[in-house]
Amino acid sequence: MNLDPRYGMCLRSDSPSGARRRPGRGGRWWAAFALMSLWMPVWAAPALPAVTATPVAGGGTEYSLSIQVLLLMTALTLLPAALLSMTAFTRIVIVLGLLRQALGTGQTPTNQVLIGLSLFLTFFVMSPVIERVYTDAVQPYMAGELAFEPALQAAVRPMRAFMLAQTRETDLLTFARIAGDGRYASAEQIPFAVLAAAFLTSELTTAFQIGFLLFIPFVIIDMVVASVLMSMGMMMLSPMLISLPFKLMLFVLVDGWSLVTGMLAASFRASGA
Known part of the structure; x- marks a missing residue:
């Protein structure tokens, strides 16, 4: 069995020229490395805090941006009902x-x-x-x-x-x-x-x-x-x-x-x- 360095493929030595090639370990390693390089910026990005409630001076509570976005999306879904009833x-x-x-x-x-x-x-x-x-x-x-x-x-x-x-x-x-x-x-x-x-x-x-x-x-x-x-x-x-x-x-x-x-x-x- 011979290794073709151009394709990272394994060839059967007893097969004639142009026979079927199957992928070797080199091609799979390169594919895995490419996927990891694509996901590394996502892993490195800082995540938003999921739930954060901070007391303010006036006695209220200031929520994190994610909670505010969640409340805003909920308000948009309830907007037709509010328009009808209020x-x-x-x-x-x-x-x-x-x-x-x-x-x-x-x-x-x-x-x-x-x-x-x-x-x-x-x-x-x-x-x-x-x-x-x-x-x-x-x-x-x-x-x-x-x-x-x-x-x-x-x-x-x-x-x-x-x-x-x-x-x-x-x-x-x-x-x-x-x-x-x-x-x-x-x-x-x-x-x-x-x-x-x-x-x-x-x-x-x-x-x-x-x-x-x-x-x-x-x-x-x-x-x-x-x-x-x-x-x-x-x-x-x-x-x-x-x-x-x-x-x-x-x-x-x-x-x-x-x-x-x-x-x-x-x-x-x-x-x-």
């Missing part, structure tokens, strides 16, 4: 959906249009709260004036004020009783879980009340058209088919979209948003 989005999207049903237009406007309109109205309503969060929490944290935990508490404070302004006292007392608590001495003593549940329930109640008021004029139009058709003996003709143009005409003449969106925004402003 802002004005719930009331707005439910009212717009009930308005579409009252008009009887089926899927017009589409769900994408209603959600987009609800999002922009939510940003408009929540703009004072967002500005306070940015001024009180984000700017000091980015400037290094606040640690992570105090900045988070400062960001939650305007959200709590907004949610308390929109929450009914009866709903708050209901969830406080379920949680085993009595009346709270101050707003700061209300647990965030109790406040979030009461706020979402209050928003659902308010949205259905507004939807009921929106349904009344369109139901009257449907009843009038149905009565006229029955008196004319046209019972086989669908009243919805005849009343739809009248409802659309009435809604356009009174500038319905402007009235509804303005009323929704004013309902939050009147409550102290």
Whole structure:
């Protein structure tokens, strides 16, 4: 058996020229050395501390960068749920959906249009709260004036004020009783879980009340058209088919979209948003 130095391969001495070659130990050693040279910079790189909590002068705790990144990624995953349950989005999207049903237009406007309109109205309503969060929490944290935990508490404070302004006292007392608590001495003593549940329930109640008021004029139009058709003996003709143009005409003449969106925004402003 002969060794070919050009390839690091072992050749059988009894095989003819051009016979099959098989790898020897030299090729395997070179491959292992190349892999180790690629991984050596990774081994030599300093690792980030996994969990580090350092007490600060103000009494809080400053967490390591890895923990802050983990919390940020978790917040991004929970952002849709927070948008639905802690802002004005719930009331707005439910009212717009009930308005579409009252008009009887089926899927017009589409769900994408209603959600987009609800999002922009939510940003408009929540703009004072967002500005306070940015001024009180984000700017000091980015400037290094606040640690992570105090900045988070400062960001939650305007959200709590907004949610308390929109929450009914009866709903708050209901969830406080379920949680085993009595009346709270101050707003700061209300647990965030109790406040979030009461706020979402209050928003659902308010949205259905507004939807009921929106349904009344369109139901009257449907009843009038149905009565006229029955008196004319046209019972086989669908009243919805005849009343739809009248409802659309009435809604356009009174500038319905402007009235509804303005009323929704004013309902939050009147409550102290």
